[in-house]
Amino acid sequence: MAQFWKPGTEKPRLLEDEDGGVIFLSSSYSSSSSGYGYVSIEKQRQRLPVYKYRTAILYLVESHATTIVVGETGSGKTTQIPQFLKEAGWADGGRVIACTQPRRLAVQAVASRVAEEMGVKLGEEVGYTIRFEDISNPDLTRIKFLTDGVLLREMMDDPLLTKYSVIMVDEAHERSISTDIVLGLLKKIQKRRPELRLIISSATIEAKSMSNFFLSSKRRQALEGEELRPGLEPAILSVEGRGFNVQIHYVEDPVRDYVQAAVSTVLLINDKEPPGDILVFLTGQDDIDAAIKLLTEEARSNGKNSSGLIILPLYSGLTRAEQDLIFSPTPKGKRKVVISTNIAETSLTLEGIVYVVDSGFSKQRFYNPISDIENLVVAPISKASARQRAGRAGRLRPGKCYRLYTEEYFLNEMSIQGIPEIQRSNLVSCVIQLKALGIDNILGFDWPASPSPESMIRALEVLYSLGVLDDDAKLTSPVGFQVAEIPLEPMIAKMILSSNELGCSDEIITIAAVLSIQSIWFSARGAQKELDEAKLRFAAAEGDHVTFLNIYKGFLQSGKSSKWCHKNFINYHAMKKVMEIRELLRRIALRLGIVLKSCETDMQLVRKAVTAGFFANACRLEAYSHGGMYKTIRGSQEVYIHPSSVLFRVNPKCVIYHSLVSTDRQYMRNVMSIDPSWLTEVAPHFYQQQRHNPTIH
Ligand code: CDP
Numbered sequence: 001m002a003q004f005w006k007p008g009t010e011k012p013r014l015l016e017d018e019d020g021g022v023i024f025l026s027s028s029y030s031s032s033s034s035g036y037g038y039v040s041i042e043k044q045r046q047r048l049p050v051y052k053y054r055t056a057i058l059y060l061v062e063s064h065a066t067t068i069v070v071g072e073t074g075s076g077k078t079t080q081i082p083q084f085l086k087e088a089g090w091a092d093g094g095r096v097i098a099c100t101q102p103r104r105l106a107v108q109a110v111a112s113r114v115a116e117e118m119g120v121k122l123g124e125e126v127g128y129t130i131r132f133e134d135i136s137n138p139d140l141t142r143i144k145f146l147t148d149g150v151l152l153r154e155m156m157d158d159p160l161l162t163k164y165s166v167i168m169v170d171e172a173h174e175r176s177i178s179t180d181i182v183l184g185l186l187k188k189i190q191k192r193r194p195e196l197r198l199i200i201s202s203a204t205i206e207a208k209s210m211s212n213f214f215l216s217s218k219r220r221q222a223l224e225g226e227e228l229r230p231g232l233e234p235a236i237l238s239v240e241g242r243g244f245n246v247q248i249h250y251v252e253d254p255v256r257d258y259v260q261a262a263v264s265t266v267l268l269i270n271d272k273e274p275p276g277d278i279l280v281f282l283t284g285q286d287d288i289d290a291a292i293k294l295l296t297e298e299a300r301s302n303g304k305n306s307s308g309l310i311i312l313p314l315y316s317g318l319t320r321a322e323q324d325l326i327f328s329p330t331p332k333g334k335r336k337v338v339i340s341t342n343i344a345e346t347s348l349t350l351e352g353i354v355y356v357v358d359s360g361f362s363k364q365r366f367y368n369p370i371s372d373i374e375n376l377v378v379a380p381i382s383k384a385s386a387r388q389r390a391g392r393a394g395r396l397r398p399g400k401c402y403r404l405y406t407e408e409y410f411l412n413e414m415s416i417q418g419i420p421e422i423q424r425s426n427l428v429s430c431v432i433q434l435k436a437l438g439i440d441n442i443l444g445f446d447w448p449a450s451p452s453p454e455s456m457i458r459a460l461e462v463l464y465s466l467g468v469l470d471d472d473a474k475l476t477s478p479v480g481f482q483v484a485e486i487p488l489e490p491m492i493a494k495m496i497l498s499s500n501e502l503g504c505s506d507e508i509i510t511i512a513a514v515l516s517i518q519s520i521w522f523s524a525r526g527a528q529k530e531l532d533e534a535k536l537r538f539a540a541a542e543g544d545h546v547t548f549l550n551i552y553k554g555f556l557q558s559g560k561s562s563k564w565c566h567k568n569f570i571n572y573h574a575m576k577k578v579m580e581i582r583e584l585l586r587r588i589a590l591r592l593g594i595v596l597k598s599c600e601t602d603m604q605l606v607r608k609a610v611t612a613g614f615f616a617n618a619c620r621l622e623a624y625s626h627g628g629m630y631k632t633i634r635g636s637q638e639v640y641i642h643p644s645s646v647l648f649r650v651n652p653k654c655v656i657y658h659s660l661v662s663t664d665r666q667y668m669r670n671v672m673s674i675d676p677s678w679l680t681e682v683a684p685h686f687y688q689q690q691r692h693n694p695t696i697h
Pocket residue numbers: 048071072073074075076077078079080109110112113327346347348349350351
């Protein structure tokens with residue numbers, strides 16, 4: 001408990017003042033009510049800050065092609081605006097109101113909340129669609145929540161998105177890669193469909209750059225001498241719904257282990273502070289599970305003071321029942337501790353939070369076009385994120401935020417804003433989607449933030465090697481079009497197409513389904529040894545992909561038994577999801593003319609099919625140091641096999657991996673051994689160029 005806290009000087013105002021061009025409506029909103037006790041849903045709606053702006057929002061949407069709504073998280077943007085639009089008739093005549101979210105879990109949570117508020121069954125008037133899960137009805141659904149990725153997919157069948165009357169692009173400040181692509185495309189669609197209305201909503205002032213993005217089109221049109229249509233200039237509405245003051249505390253000295261520090265801080269709060277729930281920001285399932293284990297142990301040894309803690313994780317991939325627990329009110333005399341990823345920063349609002357513990361980190365995607373390596377890295381958040389996180393504590397009453405970093409660090413070292421995802425991602429999926437939508441000049445595309453030309457060239461090169469693009473950088477027929485049609489990363493799609501030629505499509509779609517979910521293993525909180533033993537029962541010498549096939553076979557043989565899963569440390573829900581995704585993929589394959597065929601025991605065919613998709617991720621063993629050091633064949637980057645892989649410490653000479661995660665080192669997840677001669681066989685262009693240009697790093 002040796003944690004030294006000092007009060008900070010920062011007083012976070014949740015919305016900074018806007019300058020020119022902003023319609024600023026004042027509001028007498030105050031949320032002095034207690035979050036507990038029964039309040040009718042209608043009352044709750046009326047108390048939300050956006051309620052006061054109902055008329056203003058409807059007026060702006062009516063009179064402007066684009067409306068930008070900035071409002072503090074929890075002010076009711078996501079749940080209320082679609083309902084206002086519906087009440088005002090925007091869904092009449094069979095039209096649909098769409099609301100996009102960057103995160104799947106947020107889509108599910110807000111859709112079910114809105115269905116509940118409207119008193120309708122989810123999947124009817126209010127529905128949602130995320131990848132591999134469509135809870136909507138084309139005849140009945142009037143308000144549809146969807147990920148921005150799914151909206152992109154919908155454009156492939158209906159390029160002008162004709163069924164939607166209004167599209168609300170929500171959480172625009174997150175600047176996810178799909179949000180940026182969607183914004184660029186919607187701007188194009190607007191020119192063809194002047195009646196389409198866009199609402200761009202955002203939690204922070206970042207909306208300003210959005211506005212400029214839409215303004216620039218006006219300027220450009222004016223320059224081109226085109227007649228300006230009225231209302232083409234976007235309107236900005238700032239929803240003022242001030243949270244309560246949040247007292248900021250910093251650590252006096254940098255912490256070495258933020259999981260341990262977070263746990264100690266939670267216990268300290270529980271010991272010293274009055275009732276109120278605690279929200280802890282960590283980075284991902286691994287550190288969240290570790291914190292829960294530690295907190296549970298320390299709370300137990302701490303005696304009765306900690307017995308009132310309800311400790312809950314919050315990350316994507318939770319089951320519906322687990323999600324419900326997060327949103328249910330805390331029983332009297334108890335204190336909820338929600339340990340979350342970035343998702344609770346702005347996407348989801350939890351009532352009852354009074355204390356926030358901020359690790360200062362989140363998991364972020366980083367891509368280096370020189371080494372052609374993309375991985376997930378635990379990286380420092382920005383000041384904007386830190387302020388958002390702190391703001392979560394001031395919803396109910398004045399709150400406190402404990403930052404696990406020093407004030408000096410916050411002031412002098414944290415960046416002001418995060419970098420848009422498109423500038424730190426591999427662009428392979430992005431390029432193929434734009435190509436499929438007929439956007440040929442990708443560098444000249446109207447991006448809210450331009451991706452780097454190096455990343456773009458890398459992506460084009462990989463797609464060319466995959467046989468997806470031809471010499472003129474156009475989609476090839478049929479491979480390019482087929483790959484674009486499969487709703488999975490292009491490398492997996494290519495693997496599926498190759499498996500058809502090799503005669504192992506039955507096995508490969510199982511592998512594709514397993515690779516689409518986070519993990520099929522049960523997270524082994526404190527039972528690592530048992531988990532490792534269970535893995536050994538299925539482990540295949542060829543690596544993780546073949547191991548998945550063994551598990552799938554075992555699961556079928558057990559009669560899809562949950563007991564069998566439990567015994568083998570396999571996550572039963574994950575396996576059910578694998579079955580569902582596999583069935584969807586089987587249907588997509590059928591549509592592409594692929595009839596499933598099994599190669600029985602010839603695993604070499606399976607490995608070749610995987611190589612045909614993932615040749616770019618090939619690595620060679622360089623040294624036995626640190627349990628086996630590999631280097632990527634293309635970029636000579638140092639990588640290691642992740643301890644969760646069945647090939648950990650086995651160290652085959654040549655492997656390919658599915659993805660990389662980075663902690664102290666770069667780790668390969670889902671690894672398979674290959675014969676290096678296959679590489680030049682499946683991707684001659686890609687590996688020959690390496691020989692001509694060996695200094696490519
Ligand atoms: O989008 P914004 O952050 O402005 O707010 P919102 O998500 O529409 O949330 C408005 C209110 O609905 C908040 O008080 C949330 O706590 C509540 N809500 C909820 O109780 N359950 C959900 N699944 C989603 C929202």
